Amino acid sequence: MLTLVGSDQPGIVAQITHVVYHQGWALGETSMLRLGGNFTIMMMVAGAESNEALEKVMQPVAYRLHLHLHIDEISGGLHQHALPNYQVRVMGSDRVGIVAQVTGILAEADFNILELTSDVAGSADEPVYIMTIQGHSVSELESIEKALSTLDDVDVSVKPIEILFG
Amino acid sequence: MAIREILKIPDERLKRVSEAVEVFDNTLRAFIDELEETRLASPGAIGIAAPQVGHFQRIIIVDVSNMRKPVENHGHMILVNPEITHWDGFELGREGCLSVPDYTGNVIRAEDIHLTAQDQWGETHEYEMTCFEARAIQHEVDHLDGITFLDRLVSRRTDLFQRKVYQKKSKKTEKIKSK
Ligand SMILES: [Zn+2]
Numbered sequence: 001m002l003t004l005v006g007s008d009q010p011g012i013v014a015q016i017t018h019v020v021y022h023q024g025w026a027l028g029e030t031s032m033l034r035l036g037g038n039f040t041i042m043m044m045v046a047g048a049e050s051n052e053a054l055e056k057v058m059q060p061v062a063y064r065l066h067l068h069l070h071i072d073e074i075s076g077g078l079h080q081h082a083l084p085n086y087q088v089r090v091m092g093s094d095r096v097g098i099v100a101q102v103t104g105i106l107a108e109a110d111f112n113i114l115e116l117t118s119d120v121a122g123s124a125d126e127p128v129y130i131m132t133i134q135g136h137s138v139s140e141l142e143s144i145e146k147a148l149s150t151l152d153d154v155d156v157s158v159k160p161i162e163i164l165f166g
Numbered sequence: 167m168a169i170r171e172i173l174k175i176p177d178e179r180l181k182r183v184s185e186a187v188e189v190f191d192n193t194l195r196a197f198i199d200e201l202e203e204t205r206l207a208s209p210g211a212i213g214i215a216a217p218q219v220g221h222f223q224r225i226i227i228v229d230v231s232n233m234r235k236p237v238e239n240h241g242h243m244i245l246v247n248p249e250i251t252h253w254d255g256f257e258l259g260r261e262g263c264l265s266v267p268d269y270t271g272n273v274i275r276a277e278d279i280h281l282t283a284q285d286q287w288g289e290t291h292e293y294e295m296t297c298f299e300a301r302a303i304q305h306e307v308d309h310l311d312g313i314t315f316l317d318r319l320v321s322r323r324t325d326l327f328q329r330k331v332y333q334k335k336s337k338k339t340e341k342i343k344s345k
Binding site for chain 2: 081083084160161162163164165166
């Protein structure tokens with residue numbers, strides 16, 4: 001797993017993937033995100049050579065783009081998608097600790113978070129914090145709802161995710 | 167009868183627009199049996215469209231009556247020349263496809279639809295459908311027009327959520343006012 005983090009600028013993805021490709025590494029699943037002027041990309045790459053070799057070819061491009069480079073060996077291959085069965089949406093006035101509280105409760109309910117995004121909407125003097133979590137849990141809907149109902153100053157909804165195959 | 171092979175992306179034939187059925191004969195009904203057999207052989211498939219097996223006629227089968235969590239449904243439906251005549255509301259949901267192995271994504275669909283379709287004997291029926299069943303129909307009808315859910319994917323960070331928030335928020339403000 002190749003992870004690069006730093007300030008956003010045009011052409012980052014093209015320059016990184018150019019190096020990956022031309023050095024003979026195969027690119028698998030990737031996830032890129034921009035957040036507040038920052039850039040992060042995680043890429044699954046596969047190749048015949050060692051981690052050190054990969055680091056050596058990636059270091060110059062990372063340096064040039066002022067990105068932090070991080071490489072981890074992973075055992076998994078492609079196509080190991082975990083599918084969420086619940087979506088949790090939390091909304092409330094923006095205050096500290098919402099994320100920690102919600103995710104803490106979910107962890108106790110054996111809820112494995114697969115995707116989490118949060119954003120602030122509303123006006124500047126009345127900001128509203130919105131967090132959307134998709135994840136997997138073997139717990140019943142009611143027990144997850146009950147656990148989250150202890151948070152009384154935010155609006156929480158839990159919805160089962162039924163994936164359509166057709 | 168036989169199980170047919172399902173076309174998978176990037177097969178260009180999945181982009182072909184299917185033609186209306188005009189003759190309702192035993193050949194049509196024999197094909198529908200094969201289409202159903204193919205659907206049943208695909209675990210978890212709540213629907214299938216004829217072009218997914220390389221047969222370019224406007225025929226779909228949908229059955230959401232056996233969901234883990236029961237949903238509103240019309241049972242098992244064979245829909246020939248289906249036409250959506252009315253759309254209302256929108257809802258985000260996750261979809262996968264027999265023609266797109268090992269991949270799911272979020273798609274916006276109408277929440278409620280009206281549908282006109284013929285059965286395997288040529289008789290016309292009208293349906294009103296909602297939520298999951300309506301989503302299934304829209305997914306399958308798209309196949310008849312050469313469209314897969316990949317053509318309708320939305321970003322995970324969609325502003326759909328934010329639109330809903332504004333509604334909620336105004337309700338909340340009212341609540342506070344009335345206190
Ligand atoms: Zn499909």
